[in-house]
Amino acid sequence: MELYDTEEQQVEAIKDWWKENGKAVILGAVVGIGGLLGWRYYQDSVASAQEAASESYTAAVQQIAASGVEAEADVQSFIDANKDSQYSVLAALQLAKVQVEAGNLDEALAQLEWAQSATDDQAVSAVIHYRLARLKAEQGEFDAAINELAAIADESWAGRVAELRGDILLRKGDTQAAYAAYTEAQQSGDASQTLQMKLDDLAK
Template sequence: MELYDSEEQQVEAIKDWWKENGKAIILGAVIGLGGLFGWRYYQDSVTAAQEAASESYTKAVQELAAKGADAESDVQSFIDANSETQYAVLAALQLAKVQVEASNIDEALAQLEWAKTATTDQALLAVIYYRLARVKAEQNEFDAALSELTNISDESWVGRVAELRGDILLRKGDVSGAYTAYTEAQQAGDASQTLQMKLDDLAK
């Protein structure tokens, strides 16, 4: 740093420095403040969009509960309009459930297949793979159903996956495989109360 002989020289030096750098500082401040307010605006916009999607999702689910499969068109419109959000995936799962109950198996399968490609959330994917396995088993696509189950690696699903695998293997005629799967399921922390009955039936 230079040493100045007087306050006047310091003032002149500051003036000269400001002439050279002042515009850059002002521009940087404007850009910085613009970025700050722009970021806040972006965050506010995202929050508003999420709240709107949440409200629309709630309405869509309520309509499904009230009208069942008759609400399919409106719920599909919600899914299409919000396809980039997790709400659309959740709506697709709800719609698929109603379609299965209405015996519209192909439509339910299409919803689940779309949901599988529309999310990376592992918790949601576990639900989707499990339901895909059940739907494909209903279509007698047993090998495809078993393949879907192999995609679930979450430890909290071990019992449910093993039990469903046993159900599918039993429908395939593989009694030994079903017994092994049920035994595995029984040892898991999320074992169902019906497992012992299934094992007893196979032991007869």
């Protein structure tokens, strides 16, 4: 480090340094402030977009509750406009529900399969697989339905999955495998109240 004998030498040294480095310092400061302001603007924009999507989702759900499948076109428009949001997945689940109630099983299946491809939330994914299994079983696609159940890894679903697998196997005509599935479901903590009746019927 250089030593300066006088205050004037120090001032001259600072001036020289500033001539060489001043632009870089200013540019760095501008970039830093600009980046900070840009990040804040981005965060505000994301928050505003999420709030708007939430409000639109609430409106879509209310419309489904009021009009059922007749709200399909408007709800589909919301889904298409918000495909990068989990709200679109939740809306698709709601729409699929009323489509099933209206007997439009193919449309409901398409909604659920799209929802499954659009979410990476494991909890939501389990719900979708379960509903797909029920829907495919209703359409007579028993093996495909059982495959949907096999995709649910969450242990908290074990009892419901085993029981539905038993229902599907029973409809398929495999009573022995159905009984085994019901027995497995009975050993889980979330067994249904009707499960014992199903076991008793098969035991006769």
